[in-house]
Amino acid sequence: MKIIDKYILKKFLTTYVFVVLVILAVICAIDYSEKSDDFIKHSLGFKEIVVDYYFNFVMHLIGLITPLMVFIATVFVTSRMAGRTEIIAMLSGGMSYLRLFLPYMIGATVIAIFSFYLSGWVVPRANKKRIAFESAYIKKPFSFDERNVHSKIDSNTYVYLQSYNNNTFNGRKFTIERIENRKLVEKFSAENITWDTLKQTWHVDDYKIHTFFAEREIIRTGKDMDTLMGLLPKDFESKYRYNETLTLPEIDEYIAEQKARGTALELGIYWVEKYQRYASPFAIIILTIMGIVVSSKKTRQGTSFNIALGFVLAFVFILFVVVARSLGQSGTLDPRVGAWIPNIIFGVVAIYLYWRAPK
Numbered sequence: 001m002k003i004i005d006k007y008i009l010k011k012f013l014t015t016y017v018f019v020v021l022v023i024l025a026v027i028c029a030i031d032y033s034e035k036s037d038d039f040i041k042h043s044l045g046f047k048e049i050v051v052d053y054y055f056n057f058v059m060h061l062i063g064l065i066t067p068l069m070v071f072i073a074t075v076f077v078t079s080r081m082a083g084r085t086e087i088i089a090m091l092s093g094g095m096s097y098l099r100l101f102l103p104y105m106i107g108a109t110v111i112a113i114f115s116f117y118l119s120g121w122v123v124p125r126a127n128k129k130r131i132a133f134e135s136a137y138i139k140k141p142f143s144f145d146e147r148n149v150h151s152k153i154d155s156n157t158y159v160y161l162q163s164y165n166n167n168t169f170n171g172r173k174f175t176i177e178r179i180e181n182r183k184l185v186e187k188f189s190a191e192n193i194t195w196d197t198l199k200q201t202w203h204v205d206d207y208k209i210h211t212f213f214a215e216r217e218i219i220r221t222g223k224d225m226d227t228l229m230g231l232l233p234k235d236f237e238s239k240y241r242y243n244e245t246l247t248l249p250e251i252d253e254y255i256a257e258q259k260a261r262g263t264a265l266e267l268g269i270y271w272v273e274k275y276q277r278y279a280s281p282f283a284i285i286i287l288t289i290m291g292i293v294v295s296s297k298k299t300r301q302g303t304s305f306n307i308a309l310g311f312v313l314a315f316v317f318i319l320f321v322v323v324a325r326s327l328g329q330s331g332t333l334d335p336r337v338g339a340w341i342p343n344i345i346f347g348v349v350a351i352y353l354y355w356r357a358p359k
Helices: 003-041 046-083 086-092 101-138 248-260 268-295 303-330 335-356
Strands: 147-154 157-165 170-180 183-196 201-212 217-227
Touching: 003 046, 003 101, 046 086, 046 101, 046 268, 046 303, 101 248, 101 268, 248 268, 268 303, 268 335, 303 335
Parallel strands: none
Antiparallel strands: 147 157, 157 170, 170 183, 183 201, 201 217
16 A cells, blocks of 8 residues: 555545544534433433443444445545645546545445444444333333234234233233134133243133134133243334344344244335345445545535535435335335445446546
8 A cells, every 4th residue: 555545545534533523422412402301300320321322322323324424524535635636646646546546445445344343233232222221211101002913923823912011011812823724723812811020931811722623622721821822022012113223133033033923014124224234335335436526626616515515415315315215114115125226326326427527
């Protein structure tokens, strides 16, 4: 690596860190002003606010804003160099326009790898703590209020609950049916079911077990019993931003589990979350290329024009990501398309701008 490469790389990385720190400070200040009343109401101390919440909130923000901050850093550094005619001097000295991209690509690749590891493993763990904090102190307490709940716990087993209380772990009018070859072969019903936190089993009261044969039915009854049935209290817990709390392996496990239960049609948000985490590092590379191309030419308007243009393009990119993500989650678009289409569109734009750029 030549001295000029080290010079550009150092400026690029330090500017990225500076921009991220500034944005984090602004967002955290705004967030604190909005939540300070909740902190006071619950008498939260330094540890709860800073360590339990804001440390994890910052990790979440870093994963969220990194592609755009890389783009802004690229535009800022390249515009400054173009404004001081440093780029013209490099090109006049025999450096090719494509060679100019090398230090940026090294820096962007390092950030992309770091970002992928963060979004795949570190940020989800931080989000577990952040969302748990928000659920405990910011949001209203969750109450499972659905009635007449129908669920599928595997390809042949169906569950029904008239109601469930997630605070007492108690359900009313419980039924579980097993189907084979489109015929009902067994039906288990109970007036009440309660999760035993010590035994980690369900305790059922006043139960009946119907077993169906070709020409007869056997009915067994009982007062109470402990059993496992492929259903857990976590199935009735809040799913508030649950997709953000899963690591990449956990997302795969959750999707496989839900597909086995026959709920694959409701998994759009998890598919998009998975594919977007893979797409984000490539977005960093694409936005870096675009940032170089749009800001490497010296303009009469100066550096401020290129920076303003960078913010406009960043806003357009955010708009594409939000719309595509929403369409992917709703099933209007294939989740892979929803996650990757902003990269594809901006990748094509970056190639076109590079082709048109004066070299």
